[in-house]
Amino acid sequence: MRTYDFLIIGAGSAGCNIAHYLQKKGKKIAIADKEGVAGGGSGAAGAFLSPLPGKENLYNTFINNALLFSLKFYEELSPNAIVKKGVLRIANENFDNDKLEKNSIENRYYDSKELQEISHNFNKIEGYFYENAAILNPHEICKKLIEKCDFYQEDIQELVCEDDFYVFENFRAKNIILAQGVIKPLVKTPYMEISPIFGVKIDVKTTTHVPFNIHKSISISANRRDGLVAIGATKERHDTSKMECLTSCEKCDFYVNSEQGQIETLLREANELIKLENLEVAKIYRGARATIKSYFPVIGKAVNYEESLKKYPSIKNGTKIPPDLLEYFPNLYLMNALGSRGFVVAPYLAEFLGENILNNAKIPKELSSEQLFYKRARKNNP
Ligand SMILES: Cc1cc2nc3c(=O)[nH]c(=O)nc-3n(C[C@H](O)[C@H](O)[C@H](O)COP(=O)(O)OP(=O)(O)OC[C@H]3O[C@@H](n4cnc5c(N)ncnc54)[C@H](O)[C@@H]3O)c2cc1C
Structure with missing residues (x-):
């Protein structure tokens, strides 16, 4: 039987x-996924x-710190899987021109005349250009990242721990x-309440040259290496705020019923920014982003919520119990809730x-699974 230091699910x-x-x-390292590499939300990004x-x-x-770190990281990892041509951001309800201009990130304003000089296909828009922006091929990146790990296409149904090892069939x-x-976590982590945000992305063929990424409420990419434009x-939630993903997106009724409308929205909003000539939808991607209320991702050791509260019920009333004394699932860690910017972070x-x-380096508070545990435990104070 093969033995690994880590299995990543x-x-x-x-x-x-x-x-x-x-x-x-x-x-x-072994890494397992029931859908293949980048077969979940990442493949739709x-x-x-x-x-x-x-x-x-x-x-x-x-x-923004994560972005600078990641751009450098991906360029070194796989230069052919990244196209870095910057992004033009157009004001929308969340970001007015003031917010786009006045911040610590360097940018350059383009009025509509300047944009039309770059491409006469631009509609009458104005925006702010940020140089540090790119588009990735998510499948290529994920495959490259794990090329020296053993990959198993398996649905891991449960975790069985024997003699200090988690044991699986092979x-x-x-x-x-x-x-x-x-997907529902394999151990109970009620402090990490994942809520899925579903979405559709399309790749299109077009004869229009798109010089850089453009973002308003949706994004249009610069022409990628394969010539296509993403x-x-x-961003859609299901009717019920809480739900478990029990099937793949392709088979999910939600997509079957709403996908055409979502594609039309993407094409309409893209067309308001730039006219994409001889357009043809080449591929449709569906997926779900895992988010939690705080928006920050979650990383760290998996706290055993029930056992920790059994041991220290006064945590609920705010008693400060140091993390070392909490109960944990043995040798088990979490990395989740990457939200809408999973490849950035x-x-x-x-x-x-x-x-x-x-x-044993410290995890920043806002990302820590332990902090989330304390927050949830105290919230439940009856
Ligand atoms: C439509 C869409 C567009 C997006 N656009 C962008 C973007 O432009 N930029 C950006 O940075 N981010 C984007 N994102 C967000 C980004 O894709 C996610 O944040 C990121 O993919 C999350 O990665 P993950 O590994 O946490 O989850 P996932 O990619 O969903 O991976 C989780 C995997 O775990 C597997 N799994 C779960 N349980 C088990 C089990 N028991 N056994 C075996 N396998 C299991 C699933 O099959 C799945 O493949 C987008 C997301 C969507 C849906």
């Missing part, structure tokens, strides 16, 4: 990045890497990292989580 942006990080540090403008706060500072692993996206993505998060696992 989920081969999306999260799982593949942490697999890569730990493998580079000399660990023997734009995957646009864009800055988050606006007055500095904890969240956009995190995103292999065993000392540690587990759950990077399951919107348009994405819609994953390499940066992998570094934090990897250093925490290997060298």
Whole structure:
């Protein structure tokens, strides 16, 4: 039976990045996914890497630091899987021109005349151009990240721990990292309440040259290396706010019933920005982003919620119990809730989580699974 240091469950942006990080540090890694590599939300991603403008706060500072880190990381990892031509951001209801212009990120304003000089296909729009933005091929990136790990296409149904190892049919692993996206986690983590945001992205053929990415409420990519242009993505919640993903997106009634409308929305909104001539939809992608209320991703050790509260019920009343004393699922870690910018944040998060696992480095509070545990435990104070 093969023995691994780590089994990572989920081969999306999260799982593949942490697999890569730990493998580079000399660990023997297995990674499993029931849908194949990048078969979940990651395969549907734009995957646009864009800055988050606006007055500095904890969240956009995190995103913009992650962006700079990740751009460099991907360019070194797989230069052919990334096209870095910048993004033109157009004001919308969340970002007025003031917010786009006045922030710590360098940008350049283009009026509609200047844009029409670049391409007469631009509609009458104006916007702010940010240089540090790109588009990725998510499948190529994920495959590249795990090329030195063993991949198993398997649906992992349960975790059985025997003699300090998690044991599976064909292999065993000392540690587990759950990077399951919107799928119900294999252990109970009620403090990480994942809510899925579904979406559609399309690749289109067009004879129009698109000089850089354009973003308003949807994004249009510059022409990629394969000549296609990506348009994405819609953001839709199901009718019920809480639901589990029990089937793949292709078979899900939600997509079957609403996909055509979502594609029409993408094409209409794209057409308001730039006229894409001789347009033909080449491919449709469907997926779900895993988000939580705070918007920040979650990384760290998997706290055993029930056992920790059984041991220290006064946590509910605010008693400060240090993290070392909490109960944990043994050798089990979480990396999830990457939200709408999973490819922007994953390499940066992998570094934090990897250093925490290997060298006990501190995880920033806003990303920590333990902080989320305390928050949820205190919220439930009857
Ligand atoms: C339409 C759309 C557009 C997007 N656009 C962008 C973008 O432009 N830029 C950007 O940065 N991000 C974008 N995102 C967000 C990004 O894709 C996600 O944040 C990111 O993919 C999350 O990665 P993940 O690894 O956490 O989840 P996923 O990619 O969903 O991976 C989780 C995987 O775990 C597997 N799994 C779960 N449980 C099990 C089990 N028990 N056994 C085996 N396998 C299991 C699933 O099959 C799945 O493949 C977009 C997302 C969507 C849906």
